[in-house]
Amino acid sequence: MFLQEVTGVAHPLTATAARWMWALPLLPLLGFVLNGALSIFSAYHAGPADPGAPEAHGSHDVTGGGHDDHHHVAVRHRFATLTSIIGPGVMVLAFGLAVAIFMAMQRAGPELRTPFIQRYYEWMPVGDLHIDAAFQLDQLSMVMILVITGVGMLIHIFSVGYMQDDPGYPRYFSYLNLFVAFMLVLVMGASYPVMFVGWEGVGLCSYLLIGFWYLDKANADAGKKAFIMNRIGDFGFLVAMFMLWANIGTLEFDGVRGQATALGSNVVTWICLFFFLGCTGKSAQIPLYTWLPDAMAGPTPVSALIHAATMVTAGVYLIARSNFLFALSPTASLTVVVIGALTAIFAASIGLKQWDIKKVLAYSTVSQLGYMFVGVGAGAYVSGVFHLVTHAFFKALLFLGSGSVIFAMHRAYHATHNEDDAQDMRNMGGLRRYMPWTFVLMFVATLAIAGIFPFAGFFSKDEILGTLFIRARGSTLADANWLGIPGGIVLYACYALGLAAAFMTAVYMMRMLIYVFFGPNRSGERERDFLGEAPWIMTAPLIVLGVLSTVGGWLNLPESIKLGRIGLLDRWLEPVVGESTLRITHGAVPKVNLPLEYVLIGVALAIAVAGIIVAWIVLKPADLVPKREAKPEEGFERVLANKYYVDEIYDDTVVRPTVAVSRDLLWQGIDEGLIDTTLVNGIGGSKGIARIVGKIGSLLQSGQVGTYAWVLIVGVLFVLGAFTIR
Amino acid sequence: MLAESLFFSAVLFTIGVVGVLTRRNAIIVFMCVELMLNAVNLTFVAFSQVYGVGGQVFVFFVMTVAAAEAAVGLAIIIALFRHRQTVNLQNVNLLKG
Amino acid sequence: MSSFLFWIFASLMLIFGAAVIINRNPVASALSLVVSFLGLAALFMSLDAFFIGIIQVLVYAGAIMVVFLFVIMLLNLGHPSEIADARGRGWKLVAGAVGIALLAQIFALTRAHVTPRIEPGYLARQIEYTGVVAPVAGPLFKEYLLAFEVTSVLLLAAIVGAVVLGGRRAPTDAG
Numbered sequence: 001m002f003l004q005e006v007t008g009v010a011h012p013l014t015a016t017a018a019r020w021m022w023a024l025p026l027l028p029l030l031g032f033v034l035n036g037a038l039s040i041f042s043a044y045h046a047g048p049a050d051p052g053a054p055e056a057h058g059s060h061d062v063t064g065g066g067h068d069d070h071h072h073v074a075v076r077h078r079f080a081t082l083t084s085i086i087g088p089g090v091m092v093l094a095f096g097l098a099v100a101i102f103m104a105m106q107r108a109g110p111e112l113r114t115p116f117i118q119r120y121y122e123w124m125p126v127g128d129l130h131i132d133a134a135f136q137l138d139q140l141s142m143v144m145i146l147v148i149t150g151v152g153m154l155i156h157i158f159s160v161g162y163m164q165d166d167p168g169y170p171r172y173f174s175y176l177n178l179f180v181a182f183m184l185v186l187v188m189g190a191s192y193p194v195m196f197v198g199w200e201g202v203g204l205c206s207y208l209l210i211g212f213w214y215l216d217k218a219n220a221d222a223g224k225k226a227f228i229m230n231r232i233g234d235f236g237f238l239v240a241m242f243m244l245w246a247n248i249g250t251l252e253f254d255g256v257r258g259q260a261t262a263l264g265s266n267v268v269t270w271i272c273l274f275f276f277l278g279c280t281g282k283s284a285q286i287p288l289y290t291w292l293p294d295a296m297a298g299p300t301p302v303s304a305l306i307h308a309a310t311m312v313t314a315g316v317y318l319i320a321r322s323n324f325l326f327a328l329s330p331t332a333s334l335t336v337v338v339i340g341a342l343t344a345i346f347a348a349s350i351g352l353k354q355w356d357i358k359k360v361l362a363y364s365t366v367s368q369l370g371y372m373f374v375g376v377g378a379g380a381y382v383s384g385v386f387h388l389v390t391h392a393f394f395k396a397l398l399f400l401g402s403g404s405v406i407f408a409m410h411r412a413y414h415a416t417h418n419e420d421d422a423q424d425m426r427n428m429g430g431l432r433r434y435m436p437w438t439f440v441l442m443f444v445a446t447l448a449i450a451g452i453f454p455f456a457g458f459f460s461k462d463e464i465l466g467t468l469f470i471r472a473r474g475s476t477l478a479d480a481n482w483l484g485i486p487g488g489i490v491l492y493a494c495y496a497l498g499l500a501a502a503f504m505t506a507v508y509m510m511r512m513l514i515y516v517f518f519g520p521n522r523s524g525e526r527e528r529d530f531l532g533e534a535p536w537i538m539t540a541p542l543i544v545l546g547v548l549s550t551v552g553g554w555l556n557l558p559e560s561i562k563l564g565r566i567g568l569l570d571r572w573l574e575p576v577v578g579e580s581t582l583r584i585t586h587g588a589v590p591k592v593n594l595p596l597e598y599v600l601i602g603v604a605l606a607i608a609v610a611g612i613i614v615a616w617i618v619l620k621p622a623d624l625v626p627k628r629e630a631k632p633e634e635g636f637e638r639v640l641a642n643k644y645y646v647d648e649i650y651d652d653t654v655v656r657p658t659v660a661v662s663r664d665l666l667w668q669g670i671d672e673g674l675i676d677t678t679l680v681n682g683i684g685g686s687k688g689i690a691r692i693v694g695k696i697g698s699l700l701q702s703g704q705v706g707t708y709a710w711v712l713i714v715g716v717l718f719v720l721g722a723f724t725i726r
Numbered sequence: 727m728l729a730e731s732l733f734f735s736a737v738l739f740t741i742g743v744v745g746v747l748t749r750r751n752a753i754i755v756f757m758c759v760e761l762m763l764n765a766v767n768l769t770f771v772a773f774s775q776v777y778g779v780g781g782q783v784f785v786f787f788v789m790t791v792a793a794a795e796a797a798v799g800l801a802i803i804i805a806l807f808r809h810r811q812t813v814n815l816q817n818v819n820l821l822k823g
Numbered sequence: 824m825s826s827f828l829f830w831i832f833a834s835l836m837l838i839f840g841a842a843v844i845i846n847r848n849p850v851a852s853a854l855s856l857v858v859s860f861l862g863l864a865a866l867f868m869s870l871d872a873f874f875i876g877i878i879q880v881l882v883y884a885g886a887i888m889v890v891f892l893f894v895i896m897l898l899n900l901g902h903p904s905e906i907a908d909a910r911g912r913g914w915k916l917v918a919g920a921v922g923i924a925l926l927a928q929i930f931a932l933t934r935a936h937v938t939p940r941i942e943p944g945y946l947a948r949q950i951e952y953t954g955v956v957a958p959v960a961g962p963l964f965k966e967y968l969l970a971f972e973v974t975s976v977l978l979l980a981a982i983v984g985a986v987v988l989g990g991r992r993a994p995t996d997a998g
Contacts, residue, residue: 727829727869727870728937730829730830730833731866731870732933734833734836734837734866736926736929736930736933737837737926738836738837738840739925739929740922740923740925740926740929741837741840741841741843741844741922742840742844743921743922743925744844744918744919744921744922745843745844747910747914747918747921747922748844748909748910748914748915748918749844749909750909750910751849751900753849753853753891753894753895753900754843754844754849754852756891757843757852757853757856757891758843758844760856760883760887761840761843761856761859764859764860764863764883767863767875767879768863768866768867771866771867771870771872771875772870774870774872774946775870775871775941775943775946776937776939776940776941777939777940777941778940778941779946779949779958779959779961779962780962782872782874782875782958782959783959783962783963783967785872785875786875786878786959786963787967787970787974789878789879789882789883790974790977790978791974791977792883792887793882793886793887793978793981794977794978794980794981795981796887796890796891797890797981797982797984797985798981798984798985798988800890800891800894800985800989801984801985801986801987801988801989802988803894803898804894804897804898804988804989805988805989807898813898813900
């Protein structure tokens with residue numbers, strides 16, 4: 001089955017657990033198939049006692065497409081137990097395998113300098129193009145695999161509790177499993193096309209899961225929006241692949257890495273920019289970020305997994321994987337940094353005025369992704385990946401925690417048949433008395449994301465900003481020009497933007513914490529009796545994530561804070577990104593300037609603490625009123641609350657003209673007017689040429705022998721005539 | 727001799743063709759077909775003077791087949807007449823359309 | 824002399840051949856055809872194809888045309904029909920033009936030089952030697968034996984076909 005296990009010399013990982021790496025995406029895929037079968041089977045054979053059957057509670061929603069609301073009796077799905085075993089089960093198995101492979105890689109130690117590639121079959125042998133279906137295992141993909149399977153496993157377990165009453169229970173898990181399978185293909189692909197398969201696949205699963213409760217049109221629209229904006233980015237990815245192929249002739253990571261220096265600097269820049277276009281789509285950066293807040297229409301665990309921990313980080317992974325290309329193009333790298341920084345502050349400012357708890361987290365995600373791109377754009381690939389990992393921990397924790405909150409609010413509103421919005425912070429308040437565990441864990445996550453020592457976010461965010469500052473002082477990026485501005489100035493400006501965004505992050509996250517957990521409760525007199533902690537199956541994963549958010553920083557301690565072994569992640573990822581990093585720093589390993597380091601750390605910490613204090617002092621939860629009584633916003637606050645009207649701008653400038661052109665010009669004008677009338681009707685219609693020719697032709701079929709004799713003789717004349725003339 | 731025979735054969739054949747094109751009585755048309763066959767026979771016999779007796783043998787076969795064809799064809803015409811009470815080819819148009 | 828007779832009989836053949844297609848009475852057409860066949864037989868004789876000539880008279884004029892006449896009489900078609908039996912004048916002109924075109928093309932195409940394979944009087948000498956039947960019968964039963972046998976099967980098929988098609992149908996037929 002395997003064409004070729006290893007390139008050239010025997011790889012240290014050949015005889016280890018790593019040879020089972022193909023099982024990593026296959027396990028979730030199996031889960032998808034099995035859960036999907038359960039879903040289809042149950043939809044087909046829905047009996048009267050099934051949830052979703054018409055007699056049960058009057059909704060014709062057998063597949064679980066409607067949101068679990070008011071009139072619905074909490075009946076579990078027929079196959080709930082089986083699905084609960086299969087869905088999270090395959091994730092546990094996959095995570096176990098991932099850990100085993102990781103340990104094998106640990107044992108191989110420093111000899112592991114090349115990726116371990118398994119080729120399965122020749123996928124596209126077309127002329128000079130040879131693309132194999134191949135997976136590759138190296139330190140970078142291992143990090144991603146652990147995050148995906150680990151955090152994914154926790155979220156699957158959480159979902160068992162969160163989605164327990166949903167009629168579409170098996171469908172949910174099948175989609176979730178499929179997503180994990182595709183995401184693993186994305187990070188394990190050995191070439192850009194294989195990665196693209198995973199890239200597209202996660203986009204598909206994102207669409208399926210955002211529009212999970214599809215009977216509500218708004219949800220389906222959100223799913224469509226996500227998918228379409230992703231596709232715009234995919235166009236960039238494709239063009240970059242085409243350019244790579246045209247200039248180098250290979251699309252495998254190994255091959256491109258070897259020949260990257262052969263590319264002209266212009267070509268490399270354009271390739272990188274097109275790849276970055278793909279990243280802006282997938283990872284929700286300016287200008288293609290607007291789908292992410294809308295994606296909150298999906299179930300909360302989906303938001304946690306896809307739109308916080310994994311899918312949106314695919315863009316960061318892409319740049320980290322293509323480090324050899326981006327290091328060769330300072331212009332493209334600077335572009336990445338600028339857009340990342342702008343997105344960070346832009347989204348953070350919007351987050352300051354959002355009332356839906358999930359929307360706050362969504363904009364927070366966009367902002368933190370901006371940080372990651374600043375990291376990988378500045379050539380701090382390790383920092384970007386580090387922030388990716390820690391962000392997965394605390395953002396998943398935040399989303400799942402909010403999921404617990406929403407779960408409790410829903411339960412309360414169900415019991416009292418209240419129609420209010422269960423996700424609006426103005427309807428919450430003082431929940432720390434009712435949900436102590438969730439409160440503590442959310443508090444931990446907030447400190448982590450704000451960047452408070454010693455939580456995980458402090459180390460990763462500080463490292464990005466610190467490295468950015470150092471790059472500004474001396475690197476190929478600082479030497480280059482970005483749209484005429486010297487690179488150094490650009491980098492310093494982005495550093496300032498990063499600090500400002502950090503301040504805002506601290507403020508809005510604290511704001512969320514204050515409005516939800518502190519102050520008086522605004523949910524209502526009767527609802528209060530039903531507010532309580534979520535079941536343990538939901539809280540347990542939160543605890544694990546909380547621990548990880550606390551100790552995650554130890555993955556890559558800087559030299560200035562020697563609380564343990566320093567630079568673990570640095571050393572781990574060095575074989576993958578070391579060369580490119582050196583290229584950016586002019587070949588010099590940057591010496592650690594301890595005083596400067598302490599200053600930078602101090603500044604970042606001070607900003608974060610300042611943000612928290614400001615939020616605590618300025619924001620008064622007692623002044624809030626429930627959503628239904630709230631006044632509309634005014635002035636600049638209104639602009640922020642309406643997200644700078646970006647969606648509306650897009651609608652007017654892009655969507656409406658496209659629809660108008662499609663409908664009026666192309667459809668009615670050309671299709672119906674021109675083509676239908678002249679060609680279709682003119683040829684085949686009732687007055688068409690085909691009719692006329694047919695009528696003439698039918699004269700030949702008179703059924704009369706005499707006519708046929710005539711035709712025969714005249715034909716003979718023609719044949720003989722041909723001979724005569726010749 | 728050869729050239730004249732061929733000339734007459736060609737003219738006879740053409741007469742037969744014109745007859746097929748012009749007449750509507752099935753039996754007359756049939757007779758014109760026989761004319762054409764005979765014209766061809768004349769050609770064969772004329773060439774047998776130059777190429778050997780094979781031409782005459784062929785004429786023998788042509789006559790045999792013509793006889794068989796005449797028999798069957800007239801039987802068909804009789805059957806047609808019984809069905810339609812006419813041998814006018816214009817009325818034999820069930821295949822029209 | 825023989826050339827003169829050749830032309831006489833050839834003209835006879837053509838004139839009565841034309842009469843076949845011109846006559847309105849089917850019986851007259853049939854009888855014209857008989858005379859035409861007789862003329863043709865004479866032509867065969869003058870081309871040293873004696874056997875074929877006799878067979879022409881016996882088979883064509885004597886058997887085939889008799890069948891024609893039987894059928895004409897059987898179907899009571901002996902009277903010239905009042906309804907137009909031929910196409911209109913325009914059609915006839917076009918048919919004539921087609922005929923002339925066909926004739927012209929045949930003339931144009933048959934211009935090749937013929938290389939004789941046997942001497943001019945070979946057949947006549949052979950007939951003097953063996954009689955009129957032998958030159959035809961020899962090849963017929965030697966080289967063309969298979970065709971001969973197949974033709975006999977063909978005749979059988981024709982007989983069966985004629986009997987089946989021409990026989991009186993059961994009374995259930997629409998008729």
